[in-house]
Amino acid sequence: TVAHRATIGCAFDGDGDRLIIATRTGKILSGDDLLVYFSEHPRYRETAAVVGTVLVNSAVEKYLAAAGKVLRRVGIGDRAVAESLAADALYGGEPSGHYLFADQGPLSDGLLSALNFLELCVARQSFDWEPIVRYPVKMATIVYAQKKDLTTLPIRSYIEEAERHLSEGRIIVRYSGTEPILRIFGEGPHEEIVTAVIQNLTTLLTKELH
Numbered sequence: 001t002v003a004h005r006a007t008i009g010c011a012f013d014g015d016g017d018r019l020i021i022a023t024r025t026g027k028i029l030s031g032d033d034l035l036v037y038f039s040e041h042p043r044y045r046e047t048a049a050v051v052g053t054v055l056v057n058s059a060v061e062k063y064l065a066a067a068g069k070v071l072r073r074v075g076i077g078d079r080a081v082a083e084s085l086a087a088d089a090l091y092g093g094e095p096s097g098h099y100l101f102a103d104q105g106p107l108s109d110g111l112l113s114a115l116n117f118l119e120l121c122v123a124r125q126s127f128d129w130e131p132i133v134r135y136p137v138k139m140a141t142i143v144y145a146q147k148k149d150l151t152t153l154p155i156r157s158y159i160e161e162a163e164r165h166l167s168e169g170r171i172i173v174r175y176s177g178t179e180p181i182l183r184i185f186g187e188g189p190h191e192e193i194v195t196a197v198i199q200n201l202t203t204l205l206t207k208e209l210h
């Protein structure tokens with residue numbers, strides 16, 4: 001956008017169902033940003049809730065709460081988002097750039113999302129946007145030799161202890177559905193604490209799964 005002096009830029013993935021926005025100054029608006037900003041769209045100002053997956057940054061929840069809206073968290077995947085849209089939750093999405101609009105069909109469409117965003121720009125009479133201030137996130141993966149139940153000891157106790165240390169944040173530990181990988185996600189207001197907690201949890205779980 002900067003090189004071409006463009007007002008706005010829209011980037012899509014290979015099959016066209018995801019959208020990321022580049023502002024005129026080259027700043028990137030991802031899924032978390034647009035989940036917040038779509039709440040200002042004339043069609044969605046009155047929606048009481050916004051649907052987002054468990055990986056949506058907690059900052060989104062705070063921004064929406066300030067606007068009198070609730071973030072309704074669901075499992076990972078645009079299908080989970082689609083199944084949770086309702087009369088009081090007219091749109092939703094994922095950090096990856098999937099967005100779904102209950103009044104415009106059951107599928108994520110990047111071009112449709114871009115048109116909705118451009119409508120918002122026109123309604124707002126501005127193409128100038130800033131990314132929201134997110135909570136720091138730390139992610140780790142473990143390629144496991146043994147797939148163990150995460151609710152058994154000592155694995156469960158390791159996760160619960162990490163959650164206690166990250167009391168102001170969130171931890172998500174889950175197995176991949178397609179690969180022999182355990183995914184660890186941590187988020188909180190203090191980056192150094194998030195990093196230390198996730199590193200320690202990763203070390204403990206690595207020992208358990210090998």
